Amino acid sequence: MACRTFGERLDDLLEGRLSPADRRAADEHLRSCAGCRELKSLVAEASVPVTPPADLLGAVLARTSGSACGSARTRLCDHIDRLLAPADDDLVRMHLDACGECAGLAARLARLAADLPPLAERDPGPRLVDEVLARTSRRPALPSRRAARFAAVWRRLAHRPRIAWEGAYVGSIIMVVLFGAANAPFADVPGRALVVVRAVQESLPADAARGEVPRIRLAVLSRWNAARALTSNLERRSSAAWDGLKKELGTVWGRFASGKATSGTNRTADTNEADRGDER
């Protein structure tokens, strides 16, 4: 048998898989060849398991990639949350089997994952519910969304410094339109009201005063209808006077609207953010 053939059959020889004839041939070669005897004893020794020095892995890592603990820790939370891909999870497990420090950290993280969610609620004491109910439920029924929005706009408007002046201005225009102008719909209503007051002051019999009431109501009603007809007539004809008035009112309304816009930006960023959050 040649040295090369012996080398090829060495594993089989050591594990007892050679046929009796091949085995005899191998033994014969061993007796005659010192090199193959040495080879056989080396291989036989190496197959006995030997524990590597404890610091070998660390020394190799220190001279190559550096400690793997940092890399393990970046994946540790996902490992606890079971978010890792199977291969990554196996790698982390292998590291944890070997690294006591990371294994301890993993155990603490696992415990935290169980202990933190119960902190989501805290007992504010028995009074809070009552205090909240006192501040909410006793109000009249929940205002409709549009009403709430109108109230909010009005509140903002009312806080503007010129609200009184603007209110008076608009009020005056309305009064002039309704009562002041020569052909205004309610031009002579105050006069009729005076008649009633005078009538009461002159201590007319009560039922006589009562008799006046339906007539006044009728007069106001007819005036109201006349006013409605007049308005639609005016609108249809688009008379120059009415356009001018509309322009006046438009300017005032423009000021209101711009005031609404600026007061909207006065609120803090976070409250606005909350609003936007609500709209989502």
Place this chain on the structure above:
Amino acid sequence: MLLDDATLLERCRQGDDLAWEGLVRRFQGRVYSVACHYMRNAEEARDVAQEVFVRIYERLEAFHGDQTFLPWVLRLSRNICIDTLRRQKARPRATEADVDPTAQLASPARTPEEASAARSARDLLYRAMDRMSDADREILMLKEIQGLKVEEIALLLKVPTGTVKSRCNRARLDLAERVRRLDPSYGA
């Protein structure tokens, strides 16, 4: 749980006072916990929690059914806390961290031993978190404690989802280390 949030909310919107009381009871622990987190003061936290519920009441109409109520409540609570803190920045805080960490609501312990163990775990965690940076405490509170989704927190804090994840993982590792220093046997 007897009634789901959506039904409870619908009843509140219809003006049912009993439903409103139920809603306050259901969410008061959450709102108060968030308020304690930001205000670090029991009395102020109670005031803020009250404010939060009044605002919820005023906005029941504005809340749409297609979003989840809890994240909305938590976001509102956080915004009101931050607004309040910003407003009181001028005047100094009277007392620091006098929230009673042993007060609890959601600890269904069966025996006194279990109850006291849960209390001491809470106490330990509150103490460990107390010295963390505000950003780390906040992200732990939102994600690990209140259980908001990464996407929800990203929207709330206006940072990318990747940042939320990595920041939260870092905070968890930091907390684990702080807890170990306070109690080496924790998790063993």
